Amino acid sequence: MPKAKETVLEIDLKALAHNYAFLKAKLVPETMFLGVVKAFAYGSDSIVIAKKLQELGADYLAVAYTKEGVALRKAGITLPILVLHPLPTSFKKIIKHRLEPNIYSFKILKEFMAVAEKRGEKKYPIHIKFNTGLNRLGFVEEDVDEICKLAESQDAIEIASVFSHLAASEDLNEKEFTLRQLSIFDSISNKMRAKLLHKPFRHTLNTSGIINYGKRAQFEMVRSGIGLYGYGNEAAVDKELMPVATLKTIISQIHEIKAGESIGYNRKYKAEASMVTATLPVGHADGIGRIYGNRNGFVWINGKKAEIIGNTCMDMIMVDVTGINCQAGDEVIVFGPKASAEDLAKGASTISYELLTGISQRVKRLILE
Incomplete structure (x- = not known):
C-alpha cells in the first residue's frame, strides 16, 4: 500500500470482491444478490463500488434517495436500482432514469401510479415494502388485498418484488423476534404472490440475515450493505471479511x-x-x-x-x-x-x-x- 502524504481514504476493490464472494458462498446459486450503495457506498465511492459490483455479477443495487440513483445512471450503471426512500417530488426523475421505487404506503402507491399512467408507462417495476417489526416504513399484512386490487386494476405499474427489513438479525438474543419477522413476511409474501398474476420475487435478509438465517430465508434475493464493505456485526465474521x-x-x-x-x-x-x-x-x-x-x-x-x-x-x-x-x-x-x-x-x-x-x-x- 502507498504511504500517505495527506489525508486520504483508500478504497480496495480486491477487498470488495473478496467480501462479495464470501457472502455469495452463503447462498444457493440461483439466489439474486443486491448490493447496497447508498450514502456514497457507505462512505467510500458509490460509482466506483457500483461499477465493481456490476462487474462482479450483482443482480441489483440499492440507494436511499433518487439523487443517488441518478448519479449512478449518469455514470453508466445499467443494473436495476432500487430507491429505498423515494419521495413524490422525485417520481418523474425516477421514471426518467429507470429507477425502481420502494412503495411503502397507499399515498405513495397511488401517487406513483398516477405519474406512471400520465407518462404512458406499461408495467413499470415497483417494490412493495411491508413492516414486520422494524416499525420504520411499510405496509402491514391487512393491506395485502387492497394493494393487489390496485395493482391489478391498471397496467402502468407492476410489482417486481415484495420485501421487508429485519430489525435485529445480528443479535442472536433476539432470534425469536427475527424468526417471527420471517414468519410474518413469509405469510404476507405468499398471499401477495397468490393474488397477483405476475409473481413478485421476495427479499428480506440483510448482511447479518445472510450469515445467521441464510439457510432458511434466502427467498429469491438477499441484500447486503455493511458486509460488502468488510464488517459483519460480529467478531467471528469480521475475521472472514476485508475492510474496503x-x-x-x-x-x-x-x-x-x-x-x-x-x-x-x-x-x-x-x-x-x-x-x-x-x-x-x-x-x-x-x-x-x-x-x-x-x-x-x-x-x-x-x-x-x-x-x-x-x-x-x-x-x-x-x-x-x-x-x-x-x-x-x-x-x-x-x-x-x-x-x-x-x-x-x-x-x-x-x-x-x-x-x-x-x-x-x-x-x-x-x-x-
Missing part, C-alpha cells in the same frame, strides 16, 4: 507539552505530566466527530496506538504520542484492515456504520485495484 476503506493521514507537527499545560479548544485536556503530542490534519469536518475526543478514540502510528486528546477540531485532532517514535510527515492509520473501524467506533459508543458513512467528501479517495 482505509482512512490515512499524516503527522503535521509534534509538540512537547509541559505538565499543567492545556491542549485544544476549551482547554478540555490538561497534561498531568510532561508529554508529547502530534497534530493530524483530519477533524470533525472530515468525519472524525467530537465524540472521539478526550481519549474516546485513537489512531495508529508506526504500529502503536495513539489516543485522541482534547476536543476534536474541525480540521485537526491532537493525539498522545508519548513513547512513540515518530516525526512530522509519518503516516497515521485512522481505520482499515489492521485497525478496525468497529473498534474505533465502539470506543465512542457508536457503530462502524456511522463512522464509515460520515467520512466527508472533501477527503481524497484513492482507488486500489
Whole structure:
C-alpha cells in the first residue's frame, strides 16, 4: 500500500470482491444478490463500488434517495436500482432514469401510479415494502388485498418484488423476534404472490440475515450493505471479511507539552505530566466527530496506538504520542484492515456504520485495484 502524504481514504476493490464472494458462498446459486450503495457506498465511492459490483455479477443495487440513483445512471450503471426512500417530488426523475421505487404506503402507491399512467408507462417495476417489526416504513399484512386490487386494476405499474427489513438479525438474543419477522413476511409474501398474476420475487435478509438465517430465508434475493464493505456485526465474521476503506493521514507537527499545560479548544485536556503530542490534519469536518475526543478514540502510528486528546477540531485532532517514535510527515492509520473501524467506533459508543458513512467528501479517495 502507498504511504500517505495527506489525508486520504483508500478504497480496495480486491477487498470488495473478496467480501462479495464470501457472502455469495452463503447462498444457493440461483439466489439474486443486491448490493447496497447508498450514502456514497457507505462512505467510500458509490460509482466506483457500483461499477465493481456490476462487474462482479450483482443482480441489483440499492440507494436511499433518487439523487443517488441518478448519479449512478449518469455514470453508466445499467443494473436495476432500487430507491429505498423515494419521495413524490422525485417520481418523474425516477421514471426518467429507470429507477425502481420502494412503495411503502397507499399515498405513495397511488401517487406513483398516477405519474406512471400520465407518462404512458406499461408495467413499470415497483417494490412493495411491508413492516414486520422494524416499525420504520411499510405496509402491514391487512393491506395485502387492497394493494393487489390496485395493482391489478391498471397496467402502468407492476410489482417486481415484495420485501421487508429485519430489525435485529445480528443479535442472536433476539432470534425469536427475527424468526417471527420471517414468519410474518413469509405469510404476507405468499398471499401477495397468490393474488397477483405476475409473481413478485421476495427479499428480506440483510448482511447479518445472510450469515445467521441464510439457510432458511434466502427467498429469491438477499441484500447486503455493511458486509460488502468488510464488517459483519460480529467478531467471528469480521475475521472472514476485508475492510474496503482505509482512512490515512499524516503527522503535521509534534509538540512537547509541559505538565499543567492545556491542549485544544476549551482547554478540555490538561497534561498531568510532561508529554508529547502530534497534530493530524483530519477533524470533525472530515468525519472524525467530537465524540472521539478526550481519549474516546485513537489512531495508529508506526504500529502503536495513539489516543485522541482534547476536543476534536474541525480540521485537526491532537493525539498522545508519548513513547512513540515518530516525526512530522509519518503516516497515521485512522481505520482499515489492521485497525478496525468497529473498534474505533465502539470506543465512542457508536457503530462502524456511522463512522464509515460520515467520512466527508472533501477527503481524497484513492482507488486500489
